[in-house]
Amino acid sequence: MATPGSSCDAQAVARPGLHLVDTVVVEPDQLDGYLEVLRSQAIPLYQGAGATLEYLRTSDADVGEPVEVQLAWSVADNARWNEIRRTLVLDPLYYESAVALASLRLGGTRRFHRDTQIETTATP
Amino acid sequence: MIRRFETYAFLPGTPEQMRKRLAEVLGHCHRYIPEVIHNAVGWNDTDSPSELVWEHAYESAEAYRRYMVHPYHADLIDRYVLPDAPERVVEPITGAGLFGYHCPEASFVLKPGEARRVVLLRFEKAGAERGRVEGRAVAFAGAASEAGKNAGAIMSVVGTNTLANTWFDGETPHGPPPRWSHIWEQGYGDLATLEEHGSSTGADFLHEQGVERFIELRYEVLEPD
Numbered sequence: 001m002a003t004p005g006s007s008c009d010a011q012a013v014a015r016p017g018l019h020l021v022d023t024v025v026v027e028p029d030q031l032d033g034y035l036e037v038l039r040s041q042a043i044p045l046y047q048g049a050g051a052t053l054e055y056l057r058t059s060d061a062d063v064g065e066p067v068e069v070q071l072a073w074s075v076a077d078n079a080r081w082n083e084i085r086r087t088l089v090l091d092p093l094y095y096e097s098a099v100a101l102a103s104l105r106l107g108g109t110r111r112f113h114r115d116t117q118i119e120t121t122a123t124p
Numbered sequence: 125m126i127r128r129f130e131t132y133a134f135l136p137g138t139p140e141q142m143r144k145r146l147a148e149v150l151g152h153c154h155r156y157i158p159e160v161i162h163n164a165v166g167w168n169d170t171d172s173p174s175e176l177v178w179e180h181a182y183e184s185a186e187a188y189r190r191y192m193v194h195p196y197h198a199d200l201i202d203r204y205v206l207p208d209a210p211e212r213v214v215e216p217i218t219g220a221g222l223f224g225y226h227c228p229e230a231s232f233v234l235k236p237g238e239a240r241r242v243v244l245l246r247f248e249k250a251g252a253e254r255g256r257v258e259g260r261a262v263a264f265a266g267a268a269s270e271a272g273k274n275a276g277a278i279m280s281v282v283g284t285n286t287l288a289n290t291w292f293d294g295e296t297p298h299g300p301p302p303r304w305s306h307i308w309e310q311g312y313g314d315l316a317t318l319e320e321h322g323s324s325t326g327a328d329f330l331h332e333q334g335v336e337r338f339i340e341l342r343y344e345v346l347e348p349d
């Protein structure tokens with residue numbers, strides 16, 4: 001299991017394309033349970049469907065406030081995501097995993113990010 | 125042409141603001157995905173678990189596939205409906221779900237303010253011979269049109285539920301046959317007229333016509349903008 005406050009970088013790699021970023025908030029005493037569902041259910045499902053894990057990060061669990069958990073996936077584009085999505089929704093385990101995660105979090109968001117390039121000038 | 129419906133039952137405790145937000149996201153879909161045509165939403169008035177109905181259409185399977193991979197689909201619609209999305213507001217299974225039919229033309233169109241009745245039908249038990257089921261459906265379509273006209277309906281279309289198991293690309297079936305083999309759409313001038321006259325083509329009529337099981341949705345077609 002990942003240690004709260006650190007990152008889970010096993011097989012993690014950032015790739016260009018579409019990035020699915022789930023940012024959720026959990027109570028500190030639910031963090032281990034949430035991470036365990038990710039480790040044992042959600043992450044294998046997404047990897048099996050063809051998504052690439054970019055990172056799993058958490059905020060500090062010992063500062064007296066709910067913990068933010070951010071999980072990011074990369075896929076080539078929306079067409080590839082559509083195929084992954086199909087694989088997920090046809091798998092009964094996906095629904096079990098979704099119910100388990102929902103029961104452990106306070107709330108959150110899902111956003112799709114795209115790579116953006118800007119030119120920057122280094123200042124001396 | 126593909127005629128498509130999705131229906132949603134909200135999670136218990138979903139605030140009114142979020143119910144309206146999903147209706148707005150669906151109702152505005154055509155602004156961002158031009159392939160989505162005849163786009164409208166409605167709030168179901170029957171005791172079916174489905175609360176929000178999203179009705180729309182596509183000119184072709186190709187147009188449907190462009191909708192499937194459009195960023196608005198993944199970013200906005202799935203944000204509120206995909207089972208593991210943190211902002212999900214709907215039950216993942218409950219409700220009539222996704223259904224629709226292929227048809228040659230848009231004879232289902234209603235104006236905002238008019239009312240639609242959608243009846244999901246099953247003529248035979250699962251596994252019945254397909255030709256027999258379609259034969260019953262053809263006979264039903266004629267009787268339904270006539271009975272509807274007599275009850276003040278302004279349109280009536282019966283279609284085979286071809287989209288429930290071809291939802292990925294609009295063409296290729298997967299999984300078992302759908303629970304509801306056919307869809308009957310009726311239109312009325314307004315919801316009051318539908319409520320007053322719709323029962324004349326209700327359960328008794330449906331059973332007389334050989335329908336084994338059905339569920340029904342009734343709603344006012346809302347202005348998407």
